Amino acid sequence: MEAVATAVDLAERRARALVGRVEHRSLGVVRAAEAAEFARAAGETSACLVDPEDAGFVVHPMYVVSLLRGVPGAGDEEFRPDGMYRDEVPGTDGLDVALMAGGQDVRWIADVRPGDRIDVRRTLTEVARKGRGTGFLLLTAEKTYGTAERGVLIEVTERFIVR
Amino acid sequence: MTDQDVPTTAGGRPALPGAEIGPVRAVPDAVRLLRFGAVTRNAHRIHYDAEFARSEGLAGPVVMAQLHGCLLHRAAAAFAGGDPRAVRALGWQNRAPASPGDRLAVTGTVRTVDAATGEVTLDLEETLDDGTVCCRGHAVVALPPSPDGEGSRRT
Numbered sequence: 001m002e003a004v005a006t007a008v009d010l011a012e013r014r015a016r017a018l019v020g021r022v023e024h025r026s027l028g029v030v031r032a033a034e035a036a037e038f039a040r041a042a043g044e045t046s047a048c049l050v051d052p053e054d055a056g057f058v059v060h061p062m063y064v065v066s067l068l069r070g071v072p073g074a075g076d077e078e079f080r081p082d083g084m085y086r087d088e089v090p091g092t093d094g095l096d097v098a099l100m101a102g103g104q105d106v107r108w109i110a111d112v113r114p115g116d117r118i119d120v121r122r123t124l125t126e127v128a129r130k131g132r133g134t135g136f137l138l139l140t141a142e143k144t145y146g147t148a149e150r151g152v153l154i155e156v157t158e159r160f161i162v163r
Numbered sequence: 164m165t166d167q168d169v170p171t172t173a174g175g176r177p178a179l180p181g182a183e184i185g186p187v188r189a190v191p192d193a194v195r196l197l198r199f200g201a202v203t204r205n206a207h208r209i210h211y212d213a214e215f216a217r218s219e220g221l222a223g224p225v226v227m228a229q230l231h232g233c234l235l236h237r238a239a240a241a242f243a244g245g246d247p248r249a250v251r252a253l254g255w256q257n258r259a260p261a262s263p264g265d266r267l268a269v270t271g272t273v274r275t276v277d278a279a280t281g282e283v284t285l286d287l288e289e290t291l292d293d294g295t296v297c298c299r300g301h302a303v304v305a306l307p308p309s310p311d312g313e314g315s316r317r318t
């Protein structure tokens with residue numbers, strides 16, 4: 001008799017079918033005040049990160065790569081019961097699985113500037129089953145953050161854990 | 164590599180392989196997690212709902228991965244004299260969760276130094292007071308060229 005598929009099994013099956021598919025998302029226009037608010041929330045105190053009026057102000061390099069959504073946020077229908085976005089972790093929409101961030105590799109090619117309209121391109125590149133028993137999934141996605149005018153500004157390799 | 168080729172940190176210390184970094188410390192409390200979650204539009208309940216977090220097998224709410232990343236970034240930028248744009252790359256793996264109120268410290272060592280480009284690769288580690296490793300990662304920072312323009316890259 002065939003074993004009943006677990007939610008992790010289903011997530012794995014779905015995720016494998018999504019490997020290589022390119023997804024796009026807009027984070028909207030970067031505003032200096034919002035980047036400064038991010039820096040303050042992260043605990044920064046340097047004027048160059050928290051004061052948009054400072055002559056040396058720069059958008060915190062971690063700002064756009066930490067944003068899960070741009071303004072104006074998401075509608076109710078975009079959330080999972082756990083509060084995560086339905087499309088944040090590929091293959092997990094509607095499944096009762098636990099989601100955790102596994103880590104990131106961020107490579108900055110150019111500064112993000114106020115006024116940049118940031119588009120995110122994401123491709124799921126790897127699905128691996130780890131651990132014993134049901135174990136867990138380790139999903140790897142490649143992302144780029146850029147603008148139509150300036151091209152790719154940041155490259156990210158992101159890992160998610162699904163269990 | 165001659166002495167004049169050795170990149171240096173903000174304090175003028177030579178950036179030599181094996182040199183120690185940090186510590187850079189932070190105590191992200193529940194208020195910081197709420198603020199950080201709000202500005203990043205992260206509503207995942209493991210960051211603020213204790214009962215839900217326990218149902219996911221956690222001891223309680225946990226610090227966001229991106230907030231860990233920000234602390235690692237701060238440590239790398241501090242090594243480069245405080246210039247956030249000097250950090251060219253940052254990578255980390257989440258190894259253990261941190262709870263609101265935990266005292267986090269990022270330390271590390273210089274792994275390699277490229278005298279030609281001024282890029283320094285750092286191995287970084289974020290730990291709790293009890294030594295638990297929350298994140299392990301690395302950063303590449305570009306130290307600024309020397310004011311005299313002779314390539315000594317002293318800051």
